[in-house]
Amino acid sequence: MIHIEGLSFGYRKTRLYDGFQLRLDQPGVYGLFGRNGSGKSTLLKLLAGLLFPQAGRVSVQGHEPRHRDPRLLAQVMLVPEEFHLPDLSPEALRRTHAAFYPRFSREAFGEYLDVFELERDRRFGEMSLGQKKKAVMAFALASFTPVLLLDEPTNGLDIVGRDQFKAIIARPEHRERIVVISTHQAHDLERILGHVLFVDAAKLALSAPMPALARALSMGVADDDAALAGVEGLIYHEQMGTQRPYVARNRGDAPGSVHLELLYKALSLNKAGVLDAMRQAEVAHV
Numbered sequence: 001m002i003h004i005e006g007l008s009f010g011y012r013k014t015r016l017y018d019g020f021q022l023r024l025d026q027p028g029v030y031g032l033f034g035r036n037g038s039g040k041s042t043l044l045k046l047l048a049g050l051l052f053p054q055a056g057r058v059s060v061q062g063h064e065p066r067h068r069d070p071r072l073l074a075q076v077m078l079v080p081e082e083f084h085l086p087d088l089s090p091e092a093l094r095r096t097h098a099a100f101y102p103r104f105s106r107e108a109f110g111e112y113l114d115v116f117e118l119e120r121d122r123r124f125g126e127m128s129l130g131q132k133k134k135a136v137m138a139f140a141l142a143s144f145t146p147v148l149l150l151d152e153p154t155n156g157l158d159i160v161g162r163d164q165f166k167a168i169i170a171r172p173e174h175r176e177r178i179v180v181i182s183t184h185q186a187h188d189l190e191r192i193l194g195h196v197l198f199v200d201a202a203k204l205a206l207s208a209p210m211p212a213l214a215r216a217l218s219m220g221v222a223d224d225d226a227a228l229a230g231v232e233g234l235i236y237h238e239q240m241g242t243q244r245p246y247v248a249r250n251r252g253d254a255p256g257s258v259h260l261e262l263l264y265k266a267l268s269l270n271k272a273g274v275l276d277a278m279r280q281a282e283v284a285h286v
């Protein structure tokens with residue numbers, strides 16, 4: 001469980017969070033979105049106890065991460081966007097670090113390394129950046145911490161690597177975890193996300209399960225301006241040649257399709273329109 005109440009945090013020159021609230025009570029895969037510099041990585045570090053709130057309370061699995069209680073550290077795994085690894089092999093990493101995570105599965109680690117096509121005994125110093133990232137993610141996934149925080153996990157992975165990552169995270173053994181993924185790769189990850197969080201202007205602008213978004217919003221591509229003019233409840237549209245991808249209110253009973261990249265742009269440029277559609281559809285948000 002993750003509970004944040006009244007969080008304020010800023011760096012010397014940048015105020016990032018002010019009265020920020022967030023509650024994640026259910027297991028699932030949460031996509032954390034926001035513009036560059038909106039504070040996503042900072043939020044993950046606050047949850048992992050690497051940064052401390054200046055006001056308010058952050059609670060993860062019933063502990064305040066700032067105390068860095070070993071009982072919590074065994075339950076939370078953060079894979080930062082940039083990391084430094086000792087020059088070990090994946091197998092040596094397991095031998096030296098798995099003991100910190102009581103639920104770590106040696107068997108799953110081996111399977112994930114196989115999925116990622118990594119050799120257990122090859123040293124990190126001999127691996128490419130993407131291969132190192134896969135090795136660290138295989139370890140993090142196999143740790144089975146109840147809370148898993150991934151900062152831009154697919155950055156630096158090739159197309160096959162992204163698919164491998166999605167295939168692993170969608171496996172049933174991860175269903176009981178809270179997985180928070182900060183990403184700009186909205187389209188890439190939309191099939192595995194169950195819930196969307198959007199951070200904007202020091203607040204949580206949107207927190208909604210994917211099915212709720214599908215009930216409230218309709219997204220598609222109009223062939224031209226005339227077709228776009230026929231779309232009711234238009235919230236956002238853009239131009240791609242003659243085509244007009246759009247986000248509109250879903251006025252029917254059937255759930256619409258959710259394209260996270262379009263939603264991201266709609267939220268960035270017409271947040272009020274999206275939130276209004278959520279209110280009108282009476283689906284939970286924030």
Ligand SMILES: Nc1ncnc2c1ncn2[C@@H]1O[C@H](COP(=O)(O)OP(=O)(O)OP(=O)(O)O)[C@@H](O)[C@H]1O
Pocket residue numbers: 011012013014016034035036037038039040041042043
């Ligand atoms: N150690 C630091 N010292 C001072 N300012 C920082 C520090 N780390 C981050 N910042 C600033 O805080 C803001 C938020 O940074 P953060 O990395 O959390 O954003 P982000 O949403 O993850 O960004 P991106 O999408 O670009 O990865 C940025 O303006 C950044 O310059």
